[in-house]
Amino acid sequence: MLGAIIGDIVGSVYEWNNIKTKDFPLFRDDCFFTDDTVMTIATADALLKGGQPDDFIDSYKKWGRHYPDAGYGSRFGRWIFSDDRGPYNSWGNGSAMRISPCAWLMDCGFCARTGMWPSNGRERAKLSAEVTHSHPEGIKGALAVTDAIFMCRFYAGGYGDDMGNPIKERLNLEQYKIQIREHIESEYGYDLSKSLDEIRPTYRFNESCQDTVPQAITAFLESTDFEDAIRNAISLGGDSDTLAAITGSIAEAAxxxxDWIKDRAMDYLDSPLREVCERWTEQL
Incomplete structure (x- = not known):
């Protein structure tokens, strides 16, 4: 989940002051963590406690109330502070920006051995989304990001070298990006055909999964390294912190x-948030 946290922090100062360039300081003194970081860490905390629907509900409400001014959407903010434990049919991008810990539960070795996708992380991802974002688009966005992270872990880790690869050579970065693009387009119907240069001029603030997740995935697909992926996402404008959080969560896996980016980002977190990050790392 570190990639999501970094993307959120870097993008925090550009959400309401969009820039359309990749030329900017990665960290500024006025950067800060937002609801994207809080809810990503809340997802990890819920998984550490079992990853059942009540765990997600309890964790999102607990951490949301602990950080009441983190910048939640209006409907999610009302849900946090209410006694309501049911979903509210949201299609917002919050389900996708907080999902990354679920993808790290998926067993790459199981997939390599059996040719089947491990279900545990995807099931948890669906549960994480459903407790609030029960609209089909909210669930779809969360699952698409989960799949992209898992596929990056799988191919970057070398697990896919012998699968569907008759010459038995290590897949390179661009080869597994092609597979990720094809899977996301066929499985979820997202259009990933536009380049960043085509998206950037007209892209504006949008809180929906359907107009955030494809753009965030494209920012990763066109990247050359982790930092470049974050810069790609920020350069689109729009909901900058969430775009960069989603892109960063995928780029981390690839x-x-x-280390210098990790260390710098951790300086922005307080003790309660860092403590969950440490427990999650130990668990993995």
């Missing part, structure tokens, strides 16, 4: 995170 490239890893440079």
């Amino acid at each position: 490239y890893g995170v440079p």
Whole structure:
């Protein structure tokens, strides 16, 4: 989930002050964590407690109330502070930006051995979305990001080298990006045909999964490393922190995170948030 946290922090200062360039300081003194970080960490906390629907509900309400000014959407904010434990049919991008811990539960080795996708992380991802974002688009966005992260882990880790690859050579970055693109388009119907240069001029703030997730995945697909992926996402404008959180969560799985970026990002978190990050890392 570190990639999501970094993307959120970097994008925090551009959400309401969009820039359409990749040329900007990665970290500024006025950067801060937002609801994207809080809810991503809340997802990890829920998984550490069992990952059942009540765990997600309890965790989202607990962490949301602990950080009441983190910048939640209006409907989610009302849900956090209410006694209501049911979903509210949201199709917002919040289900996708918080989902990354679920994808790290999926067993790459199982997939390599059996040729079947491991279900545990995807099931948890669906549960995580459904407790609030029960609209089909809200669930679809969360699952698409989960799949993209898992596929990056699978191919970047070398697990897919012998699967559907008769010459038995290590798949390179661009080859597994093609497979990710094809899977997301066929499985979820997202249009990933437009380049960042085609998206950027007209892209505006949008809180929906259907107009955030495809753009975030494209920002990863056109990237050359972790930092470049974050810069791609920010350069689109729009809901910058959430776009970069989603892109960063995928890019982490593909490239890893440079130590200096990790260390710098952790400086923005307080003790309760860092403590969950440490427990989650130990669990993995």
